[in-house]
Amino acid sequence: MSTQPAAVVVGYDGSPSSIDALRWATTAAVRDLAPLRIVEAFELVVYSRPSPGQVVPLEALRTAREKGLSALAEGIRLQQPGLTVDTVLAAGPAAEALLAEAEQARLVVLGSRGFGGWSGLLVGSVAVQVTTHTQCPVVVIPPDLRPHAHEGPAVVVGVDGSKASARAIEFAFDQAEAMHAHVVALHAWTSPFLTYADGASMLQFDAHKVEDDSRLLVAESVAGAAADHPDVTWTIELASGSAARALVRRSESADLVVVGSRGRGGFTGLLLGSVSQSVLHHTQCPIAIAR
Template identity: 45%
Template sequence: MSSNTGAPVVVGVDGSADALDAVRVAAREAAARRRPLRVVHAFIWPLTATPLGAAEGAPAGAGLRHQAERYVAEAVAEAGRAAPEVPVTGAVVDGAATPVLLDESREAALMVLGHRGLGGFAGLLIGSVTVQLSAHALCPVLVVRGESRADGPVVVGVDGSECSAEAVEFAFAEASRRGAPLLAVHAWLFPSPVGPGDVLPLVYDLDALAADEERSLAESLANFAERYPDVPVRHRLMRGSPARVLVEESKTAQLVVVGARGRGPLAGLLLGSVSHAVLHHAHSPLVIVRHPERDDVS
């Protein structure tokens, strides 16, 4: 790929400090991928018939529309300071944040979001827009939270599902790009059904079950390890809560990667229980990768 071309890295901004943190990360990600950066602010006020211009007698730069434009201009300037070599464009797009950014994800290589924003729900552990985009976006979503660090492994959750395979591929590519080791985590409590109508035994041979899980982990990684021989790979296989293990590993990771959905009994949810828990509690930046079903969003 030639420098600074192709699908952009897109970052959503709302004027908050978390959004500017996301802009700095997005600029560095765009530089590493040699892609342009697009800064987007979703401007919902036209939908409420609220006057958008400056009030009578107010300074020329007052008014909601000018404020939105200032958010974008500030973010574009911050991106330029973080990665001067990256071409940056900014846009104020009319509409609510989730549908605007979801539409942007159709053409994006990566979506970058802060984990919280402005408004009455800013005190929540994770913003509602971030949750919705993590579940529905048509590109990988990087959520900026916890401590950004240059050392430590890229950690990926592996469960053998199709969505997990997408996450593993992304994690290998990311580890190769960063020159980082990869830690593949597979945690299990009991066997999970892999298809409708699966009948599971009531009594398990734990040693045999552990051997099966270890074999499944090795098979999930084999093809990608061959494609990325420069990436050192470690396995962590254990019996326990997958979400709890991934959150613990995130304390020393530079990035955690998970699939949006898993293979368990709730795999039909758009955002699985493990990815949802890690999204809320990870101590490092997190990427959520969906299986590429690009025709399931209107």
């Protein structure tokens, strides 16, 4: 007896950011032969001193939202006849609803910002909460997403030799295979090796050794995923300095950046590492946080 694959879940609220997320999620669901599940949160907001005659009954609001979601799903089915699309209008906060849906999802896709909140923030509270606490991969779509001008699709993955990085590499190769994309395995170093040169007392930095060791670390880290995806081409890129800065810079010409939820170092109690948080807030292309 065959079972239906886990769904691609997308958060939707009608905002431009959520519309971009819905487009990306639809494409991903079609690629993965997976169902698409559109989740909208219905949270009643009571305003003080409502104007007389302007109060809309709660059930009428819910019915209107349900009809809107149904029409949205039907439009996607017409464009993608083989795609299974269902909808959820969840009562309560959006982050809570999405985290509940994520328990059975293969992937959660979000816009960086929905309606509400502080417009000065680059990433909204819902995206931060979901990426921090969910146990499945999450893709966040930045605002004003536009196609990049480059020779072919590219998936950039941050590599640092950690277990979280290994999961990110597997996810990156899975996505690259589905997207017919090239993988760029990016490693950045900030603490160079210090060695004595010819017995001198002054410590000197051996740049060639750092590059050789870094290249070996990346090659060993990627070897398993590359063997599992023989049709996916990949290259190594090394950068000195901040890993977050290197990934953000590389996102300007990428189709997807993939990072682990936590890398080496930092405080183990944190659920989302500093590099992941920084790239999440500044990336120029969709970012996937793999778990």
